Amino acid sequence: MNFGFxxxxxxxxxEVLAFIKENLTPxxxxxxxxxxxxxxxGEESAGRKGLARRGPHLSELYRRIGARGxxxxxxxxxxxxxxxxxxxxYIVEEEFARVGIRVGLVGSGAPxxxxxxxxxxxxxxxxxxxxxxxxxxxxxxxPHAGADLANLRCRAVRDGDEYVINGQKIYTxxxxxATHIYLMARTNTEVPKHDGIxxxxxxxxxxxxxxxxxxxxxxxxxxxxxxxYGAARTxxxxxxxxxxxxxxxxxGENKGWRVGSTGLNLDxxxxxxxxxxxxxxxxxxxxxxxxxxxxxSLGDDPAIRDKxxxxxxxxxxxxxxxxxxxxxxxxxxxxxxxxxAEKVWAPEHxxxxxxxxxxxxxxxxQLMNGSPRTIEKGIFGHNVLGSFQSGINxxxxxxxxxxxxxxxxxxxxxxxxQGARK
Amino acid sequence: MDVLLTEEEMMVxxxxxxxxxxxxxxxLVREMEEDSKGYPPALWQxxxxxxxxxxxxxxxxxxxxxxxxxxxxxxxxxxxxxAPLPLHxxxxxxxxxxxxxxxxxxxxxxxxxxxxxxxLTYAVTELxxxxxxxxxxxxxxxxxxxxxxxxxxxxVDNFVAADHMLVACxxxxxxxxxxxxxxxxxxxxxxxxxxxxxxxxxxDKQSEVLFRNVRVAKGNLIGTLNEGAPxxxxxxxxxxxxxxxxxxxxARKDAEMAIEYAKYREAFGQPIGAFQSLQxxxxxxxxxxxxxxxxxFEALWLMDQGLPASVEVSQAKAFCNEKxxxxxxxxxxxxxxxxxxxxxxxxxxxRRVSAWSMKLGTTYEHRARIAHALIDLPGRVVLxxxxxxxxxA
Ligand SMILES: Cc1cc2nc3c(=O)[nH]c(=O)nc-3n(C[C@H](O)[C@H](O)[C@H](O)COP(=O)(O)OP(=O)(O)OC[C@H]3O[C@@H](n4cnc5c(N)ncnc54)[C@H](O)[C@@H]3O)c2cc1C
Numbered sequence: 001m002n003f004g005f006x007x008x009x010x011x012x013x014x015e016v017l018a019f020i021k022e023n024l025t026p027x028x029x030x031x032x033x034x035x036x037x038x039x040x041x042g043e044e045s046a047g048r049k050g051l052a053r054r055g056p057h058l059s060e061l062y063r064r065i066g067a068r069g070x071x072x073x074x075x076x077x078x079x080x081x082x083x084x085x086x087x088x089x090y091i092v093e094e095e096f097a098r099v100g101i102r103v104g105l106v107g108s109g110a111p112x113x114x115x116x117x118x119x120x121x122x123x124x125x126x127x128x129x130x131x132x133x134x135x136x137x138x139x140x141x142x143p144h145a146g147a148d149l150a151n152l153r154c155r156a157v158r159d160g161d162e163y164v165i166n167g168q169k170i171y172t173x174x175x176x177x178a179t180h181i182y183l184m185a186r187t188n189t190e191v192p193k194h195d196g197i198x199x200x201x202x203x204x205x206x207x208x209x210x211x212x213x214x215x216x217x218x219x220x221x222x223x224x225x226x227x228x229y230g231a232a233r234t235x236x237x238x239x240x241x242x243x244x245x246x247x248x249x250x251x252g253e254n255k256g257w258r259v260g261s262t263g264l265n266l267d268x269x270x271x272x273x274x275x276x277x278x279x280x281x282x283x284x285x286x287x288x289x290x291x292x293x294x295x296x297s298l299g300d301d302p303a304i305r306d307k308x309x310x311x312x313x314x315x316x317x318x319x320x321x322x323x324x325x326x327x328x329x330x331x332x333x334x335x336x337x338x339x340x341a342e343k344v345w346a347p348e349h350x351x352x353x354x355x356x357x358x359x360x361x362x363x364x365x366q367l368m369n370g371s372p373r374t375i376e377k378g379i380f381g382h383n384v385l386g387s388f389q390s391g392i393n394x395x396x397x398x399x400x401x402x403x404x405x406x407x408x409x410x411x412x413x414x415x416x417x418q419g420a421r422k
Numbered sequence: 423m424d425v426l427l428t429e430e431e432m433m434v435x436x437x438x439x440x441x442x443x444x445x446x447x448x449x450l451v452r453e454m455e456e457d458s459k460g461y462p463p464a465l466w467q468x469x470x471x472x473x474x475x476x477x478x479x480x481x482x483x484x485x486x487x488x489x490x491x492x493x494x495x496x497x498x499x500x501x502x503x504x505a506p507l508p509l510h511x512x513x514x515x516x517x518x519x520x521x522x523x524x525x526x527x528x529x530x531x532x533x534x535x536x537x538x539x540x541x542l543t544y545a546v547t548e549l550x551x552x553x554x555x556x557x558x559x560x561x562x563x564x565x566x567x568x569x570x571x572x573x574x575x576x577x578v579d580n581f582v583a584a585d586h587m588l589v590a591c592x593x594x595x596x597x598x599x600x601x602x603x604x605x606x607x608x609x610x611x612x613x614x615x616x617x618x619x620x621x622x623x624x625x626d627k628q629s630e631v632l633f634r635n636v637r638v639a640k641g642n643l644i645g646t647l648n649e650g651a652p653x654x655x656x657x658x659x660x661x662x663x664x665x666x667x668x669x670x671x672x673a674r675k676d677a678e679m680a681i682e683y684a685k686y687r688e689a690f691g692q693p694i695g696a697f698q699s700l701q702x703x704x705x706x707x708x709x710x711x712x713x714x715x716x717x718x719f720e721a722l723w724l725m726d727q728g729l730p731a732s733v734e735v736s737q738a739k740a741f742c743n744e745k746x747x748x749x750x751x752x753x754x755x756x757x758x759x760x761x762x763x764x765x766x767x768x769x770x771x772x773r774r775v776s777a778w779s780m781k782l783g784t785t786y787e788h789r790a791r792i793a794h795a796l797i798d799l800p801g802r803v804v805l806x807x808x809x810x811x812x813x814x815a
Contacts (some may be wrong), residue, residue, distance in 0.1 A: 001431060001491055002424050003723045009423070087423045094806075278805050286802045299797045302790075309789035312796060312805075313717070313737045319806050320425065320716035327424045341709045398698075404708060405701035409681050414696040 003323070005087070012088055016070070016095040023064060024099055027057035032100045033225055053177055054132070062132055065096075065103060072105065072130030075114065080127030086330045090322075094271035098279075100225045105129060106270040107394075109136040109182040109201065116251030116259040125180075125201065137178035137204065139169040139237060140260070147399050149184070150193040150257065154239065156185035156200060163187075163200065163249070165208075165242040171393070175211045175235040178204055184260055187253050197256035200248045208242035211235050218386035224369050224377035228276055228350060228386040274322040274342070276390055277350035278315040280383060283376055284308065284357050304360050311353045318346040337408025340400040347391035354380065354387040425716065427495075435495045441472060442503035448767045454506035459583045460627035461506050461541075470538025475512055479520050483528060484536035489726040490660070494667040494719060501671030504770050508541045508580040510668060514661035515542035515588045519607065522645045522653045527607060531586060543584040543610075544661070545575035545631060546654060553662075553783040555590050555654040556599040560633060562591035562606060569593070569606065569643070571614075571636040577781065581617055581629035584610050589633070590654050593647055600651040605644040612636050624777035659735045660725070662782040666718040666738045669778045670711055673746035676771035677707040680753035687758075694756070703752045710745035717741050733795045733809050736788035743779040743788075750775045 005013070034055065054062065065071055073089040075081025093104035105111070110129045113121055128134035145152040154167025165185055175181065180203055188196030204211075212235060219232035251259035285308060288299040298304055321342040328338060357380050358365035369378040391397040405411045427435065445465055454460055469475065477493045479485025493513060500509055516535045519528060519542075534540035550557040560573025571591055578587065587608055594602025608615075614636035617629040645653045681704050684695030694700055721734035750772045754761040761768045779785075795809050803809055 001427060001719055001723055003720045004727065005423055282803055282805055285796050288797055289800075289802075305793035305797060306786060306789050308796060309736075309740065309792035312792060313741045313789075315805050316717060316720075316737055317713035317741070320720060321713070323423060323425045324712075324716065327426045330424065331426065337708070338712075341705075341712060344705070345709055345713065398702070401702040401705040402698065404705035405695075408708060409704055411681065411684060411695040411701050411704060412693050414698060415692045 005091070009087055009091055013091050013095060015068075016092055019064075019068065020095060020099055023061055024101075025057065027055075028061050028101075031055040031058045061101070065101075066131065071103060071132075072110075072126070075105075075110070075126055075130060079114070079122050080130045086326050090271050090326055094275065097272050097275050102272070104270050104272055106272050107138070109138065109180075112182075112199070112259055112262060113201070113250065115262050116255075118247075120247070121201070121250065134180055135174065135178045136180050136182045136201070137172050137175035137235075137237070139172050139175075139181045139183040141171050142168060143170050147396050150197065152184055152186060152197065154183070154185045155189075156187050156198060156244075158187070158246070158253075159243075161246050162243045163246060165200070165239045165244065167239050169237040169239075170235075171214065172211075172235045172237045173231055175204065175237045176213065176233070180204060181209075181237070182250075184256055187256075191254070194257045196254055197260075198253050199250040199256040199259050200244055201250050202244040202248040206242055206244060208240045210238040210240070212238070216386070218382055218389075221368050221370050223382040223386075224379050226279060227379060227382045228354075228390055270326075271322070274318045274346050277346040277387075278318050278353075280350070280353050280357060280380065280387075281311055281315040283379070284353070284360065285312070287376060288360075298360060307356050307360070311349075311356055314345075314349045314352065318342075318349055321345055337404040340395070340403040340408070343395055343400045344391075344397045344404065347388070348397060350383075350387045350390060354383045358384060425719070431492065431495060434492050435499060438472075438474075438496050438499035439502065441468075442499055442505055446503045446505045448504075448770060451504050451506055451770055455625040457506075460580065461508050461583055465505075466507055466541075467538045469507060469509065470536065473536075474509060475516070475538055476532075476536030478513070479516060479532055479536055480528075483520070483532035485520075485532070490664075490722045491719060491726055494664060494722045497664050497667040498671035498715075501668035501673075501774075502675040504672055504774055508543070508583050510661070510664060511543040511579040511584070512541055514657060514664060515544045515586075517660055518544075518588060518605075518653065518657040519644065521656075522605075523607065524641070526641065527644070531607070534585075540585050541580060541583045542586055542588070543578055543580045544588040544590075544657060545578045545581075546590040546658065547577050548573070548575060551576070553658060553781070553787055555603055555651055555658070558590050558592055558603060560589070560591045561595075562593050562604060562638075563595075564593075564640070565637075567640045568637045569640065571606070571608070571633045571638065573633050575631045575633070577620070578617075578629045578631045579781075580627050581610065581631055582619065582627050586610060587631075588644065588657065590650065593650075597648070600655075602648050603654060604647055604650040605653050605657075606638050607642040607644060608636065608638050612638070622777060624774045626774075626777070655732075658782060659732060662739045662788075663718060663721045663725070663731075663735045665778055665782050666714065666742045667722070669742045669746045669775055670715045670718055672771050672775050672778075673707075673714070673742075673749045674711050676750045676753045676768065676775065677704070677711060679768060679771075680704065680707070680756040684756055700756060703756065707749040707752050710749050714738065714742040714745055730808060733792055736783070736791045739783050740785045740788035740792070743783075743785045746775050747779045 069082050070092045072081035073084040074086050077083045096103045108129050110126055113125050125134060140149055142152050142154060156163040156165045180201055183200045184197055186196050187198040213233045214235060215233050218227055292299050325338050325342055361375060364375050365380050367374045367378050368381045371378060473486050474496050476485035477488050477496060478490050481487045519531055546555055547553060548557060548559055562569040562571045587610055589606050589608045591604055592602055593604040614634045617631045620628045622628050684700055685693055687694050717738040721731045721738050724731040724734055754772055757768055760766050796803055
């Protein structure tokens, strides 16, 4: 057991912190906040995509981050990565995430491409995902297939050297700005649900794709940087006779379920996942300390102090579960249930701390961004609306508990009730 | 950073588990609940042959000088087997003697501990019931080359088995809180000591111990006179985190029994473990126990590095108190009626985990310590870095 970072890793963290101090200029900050502003318009995207989406300050920042070798650390050198270790990646991701800059490839589709892609796909996608030239929207969920994802209906039919795709996706985050989509579609309707699914990766500007905005409740008014679900909008995506070459297939026809699960599991590992859930713990403690007045201070209230400590411990468990997942991956092992356990604990903690904070701040907790007298720009009010969301998307906490129980503990599946309707 | 067990740690754990599975059946656990001393000397001796009592004691006293993480792994297994051994109280006291007592005392006591000849305990808590030393009222007054102790200690673990105990006393008359305290090594057979056994949930051996003009030699003072508070505190912290290891071990075994039971007990035509509401209870049990284990071993690891660990100890104990308790209560629920029956073994774990959650610091006591570190000390906090941190200029 080793719960510490090596001197090299500590040095890396120092280097990253110094870099951030030097490079997080007002121009960069304005662009980070502006990014969210732009999507909060809630209208059909103007199509600013990939690298072009970044303003001049952010572009320069990412160029410098890249020059330090901090993008794609764990990816092989031949695909534009650094061939480094996951812990270093974690340290870099964590420090940048704390200031609202995303450098990791969590949720990017890159892990699945590295694991299941052809040589050509790896060479095409991974370096460009690392540089930010490409980005994926994840096209899993459909109106009738959410938690029960294998129930998806979006069809891909082989036609010569192409596939023809028809169907609909929903809640497709970033579909209006992503360069590509990572799409799960049905390629065989004759076999059990899980065995007829394939994954396709192709450009969003392929003919026949329509993107329609869905506006989320968390961003009206515009949420400050750092809320649980950062984006103001997500999307519906429609596919109308969309033709893609067969080279768009990732990991073989009808192999999509396995490819997707591996990718999702790896996607659950990393700093950004747990930081989403614990940032508010830090915010509230620091706020309490910085707003202590003689004889009239929330920080002196025994009930609040007890709750603060309770929540802090829970946040530590989030961190430690992330460390455990990383330790497993770093040793080259596979999760049996650990990734799912983390995905139960962290989002539920995120909700508990959010709601606890409302009971510490009372009426101040309801103030939204832009209001007079907000605390921390109203982030707590915005979070009330969205903190539970990370317990639904990317595998709901109910489904994650099922996985802990069934995969981790070997409990049996429930028999279908007699006469249940299909 | 690699929070998983190394091969060596795995080996220590496996061999401890195998040993206790062989040597410590639940019949023995039940028998010792009725025994006057509460432990089987033969098993205690065998544990010493495996080096358990001396695991983290210096080699010069016959110990193995291994990190506390290893001792934690052994206590975890002792918890798993609900082994009726006075191991926890003995090592808690012994480690304090090794760290703070003068060479002569160490030489007098520690080799016997490592050889399994000596049982130790500690006596801090009094009528007030709280764990930390600021509530101590027991007095020790200097007289010639002796101290004379008067007072009452409560919840003294394994007093009936112990040869010596570490006793926290107030030595500066009129002092309050954490000042003016001292720690003494006292022979449990000293004239003036009497005790009354307490009847406890775990049916373990705890006593109320009365000190009436008990004389100890000046040489039995541990550390500096009137400055015992940090020593007492570090003893209690080490004791608390080692108890967490024991709790986590017991709670995990307990949950495993419920999970196995759920796989074959049938209702409504299927195993009860197929019902999602039960599956989610089981999932939560494991998530909580894993969380407690990670917190516990992080604290032990920090201690091994010589780094501050007070906050981490309190994190572990506050969390284990609550979560291990709910976990074992879930096991009871999953077992339906049978778990409530004396003849069924499950209660052996349930009763102990529940009792351990109440000693060496309640959830509220530990959270108060954490809140103090988080809120009252200067500097912004950042999760994952030591608390408190002083803001960089
Ligand atoms: C803001 C946001 C962003 C998202 N981004 C993306 C994205 O980029 N790409 C993408 O593909 N998807 C995305 N999603 C979709 C998300 O993954 C789904 O919402 C999620 O899978 C749940 O599906 P559903 O909404 O259809 O709910 P349902 O599947 O209808 O579930 C409703 C409720 O029933 C529960 N439930 C379902 N089955 C079971 C069961 N067997 N046992 C117990 N409880 C059960 C669920 O846990 C949930 O609480 C996003 C969603 C949101 C809200």
